[in-house]
Amino acid sequence: MPQDPRILVDASSFLYRAFHALPDLRAPDNLPTGAIFGVANMLRRLAKEYPSDEIIVVFDAPGGTFRDRLYPEYKAQRPAMPEDLRAQIPLLHEWIQATGLPLVLVPDVEADDVIGTLAGSAQAGQQVIIVTGDKDMAQLVNDQVTLLDTMKGVKTDVAGVWERYGVAPERIADLLALTGDKVDNIPGVPGAGPKTAAKWIQQYGSLDGVLAHADEIGGKIGEALRASLDYLPLSLDLTTIRRNLHLPEQSYQRVPENTQKLRSLALRLGFHAWLKEYPAEPGTENNTEVSVNESAAGGLMPIDRSRYRAITTPAALENLLQKLQQADLVALDTETTALDPLNADLVGISCAWQEGDQIEAVYIPVGHRDDSTQLVLDHVLATLRPWLENPQAAKLAQNAKYDWRVFWRYDIHPAGLCRDTLLESYILDSSQNNHDLDTLAQRHLQHQNITYEEVAGKGKAARNFADVPVSEALPYAAEDADVCWRIDAQLWPRFANEAGLQRVLMDIEMPLVLVLARMEQAGVRVDKEQLKTLSMELGRDMAACEAQAFKSAGQSFNLGSPKQIQEILFDKMQLPVLKKTPGGQPSTSEDVLAQLAVQADLPRLILEYRGMAKLKNTYADALPEMINPRTGRVHTHFQQAVAATGRLSSSAPNLQNIPVRTEQGRRIRQAFVAEDGFYLLSADYSQIELRIMAHLSRDARLLQAFAEGQDIHAATAAEVFNLAPEAVDSDARRAAKAINFGLIYGQTPYGLAQQLGIEQSAARAYMDRYFExxxxxxxxxxxxRVLARQQGYVETLFGRRLYVPEIRSSNAARRNYAERAAINAPMQGTAADLIKKAMIAVDAWLQETPARGRMILQVHDELILEVPESGLEAARAALKELMEGVADLAVPLLVGLGVGKHWDAAHG
Known part of the structure; x- marks a missing residue:
């Protein structure tokens, strides 16, 4: 009978990989759990795939090793273990021990050496599988030992080592000694990469052979090799894995798992999806440890899709209405035919609420084609209207703005929205990239949702949700509501002890949801013919610019091809390479071309062409296609949970990046027009971030300048350049403006010098004088900087939190970037909070009397209203009063107003 393999898990390498690869998973008490989940999940899969008696988990022990004594600089460049990772290790060790797997940590050596020894001590004929992603382990491979990278699904045997590295496994340490290891700070031969080192070893047999024939290797690489002869033996010693350690006596046989301990840990860590594998023993439900942890997990049973019900009869609908009216909080979700709520037909409605320790989730199908097992839409809406429109009936959603707009299409105006899980996640950590429901389910519930593609298909095989049978739609749709309720149960308690975050969520972001929904619903009128004319003009100007570029280059080429531009600018014209792409190619980015434009016409022409192409493709050609045929207006989508600073962004179309400094860019704004009998009213906060800086810094001169209504840039010019106020000219004011805003954005002397076209020493002198x-x-x-380094985040004036984890990085570039972000974020974030508070106040004034007009756009620090001509003066007065009075700062808020029949006239 074949012997079970010995499986050796290099857990330390997987620990780091899991920490960096997985989302920021958190336990109910906010303890980070991503690394625990990643390693534990890998071990669970491994144990199922290889039911061997010998699965041995090896970690690096705390403290130094013999290699540190051999070479004090060993791993000296490695940053300290992140605190969020360090905090997870004790519980991960607990989990592994509870699974019954032997856990090995040996002081003074590395996990690699323990694994090397355990691999070498396996019984004759017993296969050994080393589970790792570490290239160093390739030196242990032989006929008995193979490597398995479970994260990539790759197995490596002797032939695989040869194929990947070009040398035999027993020569891997030699290869590593020659190439060195930047991560471990092991010195190698400068300039010798893996291919060069492998070629030497193939030619001379080993490191010793390479050293013996070093005089035969020519060129600079040969010189580098000969200069390295003294320390290469040490490098080999450092890269060689020990295989003959005297290990402490320990059993390496797995023992039965401790199910109750695993259940307790799963509850403690929030791994709810695993609870069904660790059922409570009869009579232990009231065990103190389990009860405490179940309480921390919300006392909820794991997700069970078999419990989901479809509501398909009038009696079931009436019974559901009673349940909803009795529930304290209901998660609400819609399924529709389209992503744009203006064109989305209802297909079904999902609801979830808590009953005892269960979440009840149901799906009400109303718009599935060719499916009789559903209710009539009008009947469902009429039945649910009293509950939907009851402001006392607390409701919860994920991206409620969408669902509420869908209901508006049917003249249903839901009330009682109390929280939105999208915004809860965003406020708790805006640095996370995604706050969609599927990501949140993985991050906070360790649960994999059914994806839309699994139900509706993708690509050519995709079908509209209305064509999905009710039986298939039920688990997907009900799960969305179920998961939304559970995520809120995880996230909302975290706000209890965070007054600032709770204030941002409940006083700013949640009230803003319906404000933005009304703005999206209103849309903005666009002059289609004007855009058509502009598109033709841009096309003509682009052709002329292209002809000039061809003449300047002495050949035709594709102005949209970075590769062809690189060849002409840097190979043919020999212009200096100022920056390189991550792939090592000369950069042709906008800032590079702007600098090169000083030396040659062609970079300037390419910049002009790109600018015109962007205007034509993104706006002049695209905007007419976005006009809704029913409303005759363009309806952008405002996104609350994207920018880390709290700024709103918009899409389809993106209105934040329309260039306004060029005549053609202003022509785009001129195409945004008011309806007949209406005007566009623009209100723009003046120098808002500088005013916030004055408030936060309490600098006496800044406070005085704003209090006296001085031109802040002229005042700065007078201070920095030691000029009398009347002697400040436009050039001095422009330089002072660059300094004022440059400092807010953390600009360096080099950056300021580039912007002003002056020497770096002069820029530094300006900045020094400014701070004086x-x-x-x-x-x-x-x-x-100090505060951000201490706590890992900064806050806005209103409590919005902006995380800067890289501020503790050992990498100077990353650390400096984080410091600049820490200085800028409170100002940008406070400006975002102020404009949002202003939007809420202005919307409330508009809702008092709908005939006053409507708010239609928000871009940067500007609000745009569309108001009837008869109410223009009243709207001007109200807008200025509301926006300037939205917060009480140490300096006055100042709002500039503009009126026009189109956006450019109003903004100007």
């Missing part, structure tokens, strides 16, 4: 005259600003910046 405005010492409060310098103090604020220094204090902010």
């Amino acid at each position: 005259r405005y010492p409060g600003v310098l103090t604020y910046m220094e204090q902010t």
